[in-house]
Amino acid sequence: xxxxxxxxPGAGKGTQAKRIEEAKGLVQLSTGxxxxxxxxxxxxxxxxxxxxxxxxxxxxxxxxxxxxSDRIDEDDVQDGFILDGFPRTVAQAExxxxxxxxxxxxxxVVIEMQVEDDPLIKRITGRSxxxxxxxxxxxxxxxxxxxxKCDKCGANDFQRRADDNEETVRSRLVAYHEQTAPLVxxxxxxxxxxxxxxxxxxxxxxxxxLDILS
Ligand code: AP5
Ligand code: MG
Numbered sequence: 001x002x003x004x005x006x007x008x009p010g011a012g013k014g015t016q017a018k019r020i021e022e023a024k025g026l027v028q029l030s031t032g033x034x035x036x037x038x039x040x041x042x043x044x045x046x047x048x049x050x051x052x053x054x055x056x057x058x059x060x061x062x063x064x065x066x067x068x069s070d071r072i073d074e075d076d077v078q079d080g081f082i083l084d085g086f087p088r089t090v091a092q093a094e095x096x097x098x099x100x101x102x103x104x105x106x107x108x109v110v111i112e113m114q115v116e117d118d119p120l121i122k123r124i125t126g127r128s129x130x131x132x133x134x135x136x137x138x139x140x141x142x143x144x145x146x147x148x149k150c151d152k153c154g155a156n157d158f159q160r161r162a163d164d165n166e167e168t169v170r171s172r173l174v175a176y177h178e179q180t181a182p183l184v185x186x187x188x189x190x191x192x193x194x195x196x197x198x199x200x201x202x203x204x205x206x207x208x209x210l211d212i213l214s
Pocket of ligand 2 (some may be wrong): 015030
């Protein structure tokens with residue numbers, strides 16, 4: 001099964017993708033994570049993406065389409081993947097259609113996470129991630145059971161993203177509304193779009209998604 005999670009910054013795409021990975025055995029493909037890894041490695045892709053990401057804009061379609069095209073050829077995703085943060089423009093969605101056709105793969109469902117803008121600022125500015133295992137946290141909504149210790153791996157290495165400040169989040173929201181929101185119509189026309197309420201508690205969002213996927 002191959003699915004897309006569609007939603008603005010802070011909608012909970014990464015949080016839910018990790019849960020669906022565990023429940024369904026699919027592989028999370030986050031273009032944001034891939035680009036951050038490229039920036040950290042100082043690669044050519046990373047150097048092209050760094051400033052655009054820091055400003056809250058979108059990196060070029062060509063660059064992310066290339067990354068996804070290579071990634072979906074890899075062995076570990078042949079039983080299914082969860083696209084998190086891709087596609088983000090109509091051009092990316094059209095390119096994905098072509099790629100999937102060429103590679104004889106199907107898109108099963110697109111889950112739109114419906115959320116309000118204002119609470120997303122709080123979600124994003126309160127976010128941290130375990131630098132050791134990648135588990136996500138929030139200062140208020142998802143604290144570790146023992147302060148300073150990752151629930152999953154026990155490490156004390158909570159990290160914050162360079163683009164998780166209020167100013168950049170506002171730019172990311174503008175980019176979402178202008179360039180990504182048209183994908184709701186795009187996938188609505190294919191009959192593959194399912195919309196869920198992303199404002200409820202994390203566990204309730206997971207339950208709604210697993211219901212769609214079962
Ligand atoms: P990316 O990494 O994809 O960032 P994003 O889309 O801005 O989304 P986030 O990762 O910020 O949010 P999320 O929906 O994953 O939320 P999360 O689950 O963490 O992209 C970063 C940048 O890379 C882009 O700005 C762009 O420059 C570039 N880029 C990436 N892909 C690209 C592409 N295809 N084309 C061009 N450029 C691209 O949750 C957030 C917080 O809220 C967490 O703390 C979590 O614990 C909490 N939370 C989650 N759900 C709930 C809930 N239901 N209730 C309360 N709290 C919750
Ligand atoms: Mg994310």
